[in-house]
Amino acid sequence: MTANRNSAPEKKLVPSPGGLPPRAFILNCFGRGGSNIVWNMIASSPDVLISSKEWHQGVFGSHARLRKTMRAAARHMDMSRLPGFASFVARRTAETIAPEAWAEKPEATAVALKVMDYHIVFAPAIEAGFSECRHAVLTRHPLPMCESLIRSGESETRVTKIYNDIAAHMAVMAKREGTAMMRFEDLIADPAAFYRQLAMALGLTPPPDGRIRFMQKKFGAARTTLDHGGREVVRIGPDELRERIDANVNRDAAARLTPQQRDFIWRATRESALSLGYDETDF
Incomplete structure (x- = not known):
């Protein structure tokens, strides 16, 4: 896990009272x-x-349709400069923070946002709503990542395009000041050590009881396209993560690919994988 520190971050506008916390x-x-x-x-x-x-x-x-249109525009312009868009994003983002979350942590100073796939291009518009932002990038090797997408119903050609496009956005984000780079492979290898390194990289205050949030859901081969439920959040000790995260999930995913699929995916995504620090068997 690494963090880039190239230059001092530019301060963004301070959010209005009662909206978003100042940091993200x-x-x-x-x-x-x-x-x-x-x-x-x-x-x-x-x-x-x-x-x-x-x-x-x-x-x-x-x-x-609106999301795809705005996403296409974001590839060519800083969306935070589009009149009204940054304030729209801030308002809608604030609405995703449930009242019970504020009630549990009334003194909270930050929010954790999950920005998936192509939506990384909206970074400037998201940042405009906060005084300070820290980015973390979570990568995954293309073979198990693409296998997961194939299991979701995508074609082999489509999944390699998706991987290459998103990896390109990740590689750009990796060059930004303060970005913490993380690998899924390190998470499944030693979840407790991964958590400690994540907390150190982002400067997170540890939970008073030492227990962390964990969402119970189907993972790996057990997960299907229609699996959207069963997402109970529990609090567990970091050392208990090992019992809930399958260390073999990547190897099992790659093993489900045929030799032809594996060869095609690697040839199509090799340059992207190398840009994120992966070789063919680094999973």
Whole structure:
């Protein structure tokens, strides 16, 4: 896990009272790449609230066409400069923080946001709502990542394009000041050590009781396209994570690929994987 520190961050506008907390921890991630685990780890800090929805769901809701249109525009311009857009984003983001979250942590100074896949391009508009932002990027090797997307119903050609596009955004984010780079592979290898390194990298205040948030849900081969329920949040000790996270999930996913699929995916995503520090068997 590494953090880039190239230059001093530019201060953003201070949010209005009663809206957003002044700081944000923004988790940039793949869907189906361990993001819920890390998102809840960050929100285990007594200083950090958690949004009730993934960022794009909270801001755009069911307006998929609007989201795609704005996302396309964000590739070519700083969306924080689009009149009214940054304030719209801040208002909708504030609405994703449930009253019970504020009631549990009335002195919280930050919120943890999960920004998935292509929505990383909205970083400037998100940042405009906060005085301070810290970004974390959670990567995953292309073979198990693409296998997960294939199991969701995507074609092999489509999943490699998705991986390459998102990896390109991640590589750009990795160059920004203060970005903490994390690997899913380190999470499943030693979850407790991963959590300690994450907390240190982001400067998170530890929970008073030492227990962290963990969302119980189907993971790996047990998860299907229709699996949206059963997401109870429990609080457990970091050492208990090992009992709940399958260390073999990546190897099992890669093993479900045929030799032809594996060869095609690696050839199509090799450059992207290398840009994120992966070789062919580094999973």
